[in-house]
Amino acid sequence: MRKIEAIIxxxxxxxxxxxxxxxxxxxxxxxxxxxxxxxxxxxxxxxGAEYVVDFxxxxxxxxxxxxxxxxxxxETIIRVARTGKIGxxxxxxxxxxxxxxxxxxELNEAAI
Numbered sequence: 513m514r515k516i517e518a519i520i521x522x523x524x525x526x527x528x529x530x531x532x533x534x535x536x537x538x539x540x541x542x543x544x545x546x547x548x549x550x551x552x553x554x555x556x557x558x559x560g561a562e563y564v565v566d567f568x569x570x571x572x573x574x575x576x577x578x579x580x581x582x583x584x585x586x587e588t589i590i591r592v593a594r595t596g597k598i599g600x601x602x603x604x605x606x607x608x609x610x611x612x613x614x615x616x617x618e619l620n621e622a623a624i
Contacts, residue, residue, distance in 0.1 A: 513608040520601040541574040
């Protein structure tokens with residue numbers, strides 16, 4: 513099992529969620545986050561005053577999938593979330609040793 517964390521632009525969330533559902537990824541955790549990478553924020557004008565926005569709004573998607581879904585999950589996120597512009601995001605993949613469903617005590621793949 514692998515945990516896939518994707519940081520994407522907020523307006524791409526619904527498209528990514530629907531595309532992941534279509535390939536069989538059922539459970540997602542979504543968190544609104546702020547951050548920056550190479551784009552280093554930007555300046556905005558508000559009521560005539562210019563100010564710097566250091567941290568840009570993003571959405572973090574987290575899911576745990578079986579090994580057979582890892583590649584298709586990553587490919588789907590890339591295909592749907594990509595705009596071709598700076599700030600499209602990142603995907604992190606880590607191994608998951610064990611999963612336990614709290615309500616039933618089911619373990620690993622049965623708990624996903």
